[in-house]
Amino acid sequence: MTGEEIKSMQKEYNLQSWSKQKGLNPVPVEKGEGIYFWDCDGNRYTDMSAQLVNMNVGFGNKAINEAIKEQVDKFCYAAPSYGVEPRAKLAKKIIELMPDNMGKVFFTNAGAEANENAIKMARMYTGRFKVFSRYRSYHGSSFGAGNLTGEPRRYPLEPGIPGFIKFFDPYLYREAIPFESEEAASKYYIAKLREQILYEGPDSVAAIVVETITGSNGILIPPKGYLPGMRALCDEFGILLICDEVMAGWGRTGKMFAFENFDIKPDIVTFAKGVTCGYVPLGGVVVSKRIAEYFDDNLLSCGLTYSGHPLACAAGVACVNYYEEVKILDHVKEVGKVLGEKLEELKAAHPCVGDVRYIGLFSAVELVKDKATREALVPYGKDTEGIMGKIIGKLKERKFMTYSHENMILVAPPLIITKEQIVEELVKLDEVLSIVDKEFI
Incomplete structure (x- = not known):
């Protein structure tokens, strides 16, 4: 044509x-x-x-292309319940790249699905239903991820799902308060978030979800002390910290994952995009060992026909290996x-x-x-x-x-x-x- x-x-x-x-x-x-x-x-x-x-x-990228072709010649698809070599290898590789508190991976097809399932897991694990996210955020356009999103792309989904709570970003360029330092700004924002959690009822809050570095809404880099302060806040109230690394992950910031720039360990990490670089769609949810162990004896009520698709995982293994080799x-x-x-x-x-x-x-x-x-x-x-x-x-x-x-x-x-x-x-x-x-x- x-x-x-x-x-x-x-x-x-x-x-x-x-x-x-x-x-x-x-x-x-x-x-x-x-x-x-x-x-x-x-x-x-x-x-x-x-x-x-x-x-x-x-x-x-020749390495990714060849990995996909090699898997095509073996088989293109097997259901998530079957053992598949690239699926197993990629999950192991991802856990090895994560902090020592992380345990297992649930594969999805994209970032929105990753965030959808992260929310479900957080609610199942904690028994709570409220989820906090920021106004200047984008977490996907499906119904759950779209409600998690804070910016105008959430409007067509409203009135939304009960339990999605928004809070303000540390957007220092547009902040009316002239903070003397980044640390002072972080202290202020964390204190306001703590106050909001108290008003909402800490025992009802399952998770706080943040793009580790806000992406399309302006590359808003957290001020010094902000994410460690949020980690401490989550620990205080038994709330899960979910880092959305869909855009910022996989080397984009000079670290394999953006949260590594801020010396924190999330409870859940969502990813997509750079794990295969779009050669085949793939996303995922990484959960801590504590959460993984919970689902040993409790039903994981999450499922996708194409979870851990063999072609996507083959591309992912080749892609992650390439990052390291070069x-x-x-x-x-x-x-x-x-x-x-x-x-x-x-x-x-x-x-x-x-x-x-x-x-x-x-x-x-x-x-x-x-x-x-x-x-x-x-x-x-x-x-x-x-x-x-x-x-x-x-x-x-x-x-x-x-x-x-x-x-x-x-x-x-x-x-x-x-x-x-x-x-x-x-x-x-x-x-x-x-x-x-x-x-x-």
Whole structure:
């Protein structure tokens, strides 16, 4: 098929997520290699968001491709109750990468399903029904994960499920209180969370669920002491701490899992995306030894036809092995420094850039109308003029492919990107930010 035929057919028969369907213009992808992909007319694009922050190893990873082919030649599917070599190997590998308190893995097909099942497990284990999560969060769009989500993508699910409680993020750039330090901010936020738990009734709260580092909602990095304070709070009241590592996990921050940056041990960890880099869908829930032991004698009322799919687990084993063989964590730390330096230069140079936040290869550029007042370039949840879409369109014209959310531009390229490629691509972002300075503020 030609590129135009692909676009025409897709627009006629497919519903595209998170989009008004009229006027869509999908890029017809013909091939990909590394951080680049090509359309059917031979135009090369740079993937500066790792697609949906999941293709950590980029396109065309031979090790993962070969592992999938090898498993296809053996068998493609076996039900979750059967013994499958890659399923067993990947679960063991994941537990070995986790802190010493973690025990077993339940495989899902994606991040939303991982969060759905994590909530179910927490409720079964504790006998409690309330679950806390933050306003600036995204945990998936299925009904349970969508209720867990705090940002506007939860609205179509409302009125929601009873027991989902929201609390505020430590979003220091937009906080009205001028804290003297990160530690002081953390102390304040933890105290307010403790107060809210008391009002809700601690004995009714099963879990607190957090994106370890808030992803699409702005790369909000926890201030010093915040996550250890939350861990202590959970211990005080017998509440489970669930870290959503769907986006931040698998090397994105320079650690295999983002919570390792903050010296805590969660009770449950959810993951997806970078475990296979999208080559085959896979997600999962890692539970502590205490929780795993509970289900030795109590029914685990969770089940999915494709849990631990053999092709996905084969891809996962190859992917995790690849991370280790190429020392991806060291690479992310090294090139991440360059990304951070370049983003700080953009912040200093452009009136439209209010803040930049980054850790490893996980970053966001926050756009404002006025640096002094910090007024967001578009109102929260109400970009009625499509300003951010126009800005992303300007980047697309330069073959810099990423996405925006609220007033943020996400920059989260494949983890294999080089220093030279970062410098080359951020020249394009610089050009577009200059246009924003002139036309949108």
